[in-house]
Amino acid sequence: MKKTERAAHIQEQLAERYPDPPIPLDHTDPFTLLVAVLLSAQCTDKKVNEITPALFRAGGTPEAMSKLGVEAILEIIRPLGLAPQKAKAIDGLSRRLIDVYDSQVPDSFEALESLPGVGHKTASVVMAQAFGHPAFPVDTHIHRLAQRWGLTDGRSVKQTEQDLKRLFPRESWNELHLQIIFYGREFCTARGCDGTKCPLCRELYPRRRSPVVHRKA
Numbered sequence: 648m649k650k651t652e653r654a655a656h657i658q659e660q661l662a663e664r665y666p667d668p669p670i671p672l673d674h675t676d677p678f679t680l681l682v683a684v685l686l687s688a689q690c691t692d693k694k695v696n697e698i699t700p701a702l703f704r705a706g707g708t709p710e711a712m713s714k715l716g717v718e719a720i721l722e723i724i725r726p727l728g729l730a731p732q733k734a735k736a737i738d739g740l741s742r743r744l745i746d747v748y749d750s751q752v753p754d755s756f757e758a759l760e761s762l763p764g765v766g767h768k769t770a771s772v773v774m775a776q777a778f779g780h781p782a783f784p785v786d787t788h789i790h791r792l793a794q795r796w797g798l799t800d801g802r803s804v805k806q807t808e809q810d811l812k813r814l815f816p817r818e819s820w821n822e823l824h825l826q827i828i829f830y831g832r833e834f835c836t837a838r839g840c841d842g843t844k845c846p847l848c849r850e851l852y853p854r855r856r857s858p859v860v861h862r863k864a
């Protein structure tokens with residue numbers, strides 16, 4: 648199969664398996680989504696969803712969050728990884744939203760990436776899931792699956808994003824990103840795989856015999 652044929656086959660299979668993938672991080676608006684995505688770095692969505700109800704009860708808007716301050720935010724999010732850095736970033740981005748963006752989350756990559764603690768992946772998730780703009784956020788999981796499926800050589804996360812955007816139609820990016828995440832969680836985890844255990848890989852690579860090696864993000 649050529650790369651474009653593999654991509655089309657994967658898209659078809661994922662659409663069948665996950666026809667309407669939900670957004671995994673609980674939120675009520677762009678601000679709470681932005682904070683939840685920031686909290687999810689090096690942490691599971693499940694753990695983030697356990698913490699955010701208390702955080703958003705106390706700080707559900709940029710004003711309320713900035714009134715809480717770094718110490719109180721840290722107290723609530725302490726069970727999550729990288730909590731001190733995340734508390735500082737949430738406080739900083741809340742203040743910047745108030746000062747520069749009239750307390751609204753901006754819907755542009757440039758403005759989002761100018762906020763404390765917000766990188767390209769976080770901005771991509773917010774652009775896609777809060778505003779419906781086409782984006783392809785690539786995290787370590789998508790980076791791994793794209794390599795195992797032969798859609799990229801995995802030189803870098805940036806390269807993987809470019810390759811996936813080239814291979815899949817723009818209007819499918821937002822949904823596909825979620826579908827790949829769900830497939831990765833269910834079947835294609837970070838633990839080693841011989842590249843033959845799923846029907847999907849057997850169809851893509853009927854002659855594959857040796858384990859797939861992937862580069863880390």
Ligand code: SF4
Pocket residue numbers: 795796834835836840841842843844845847848849859
């Ligand atoms: S066979 Fe392995 S690499 Fe292929 S989809 Fe399944 S878990 Fe992932």
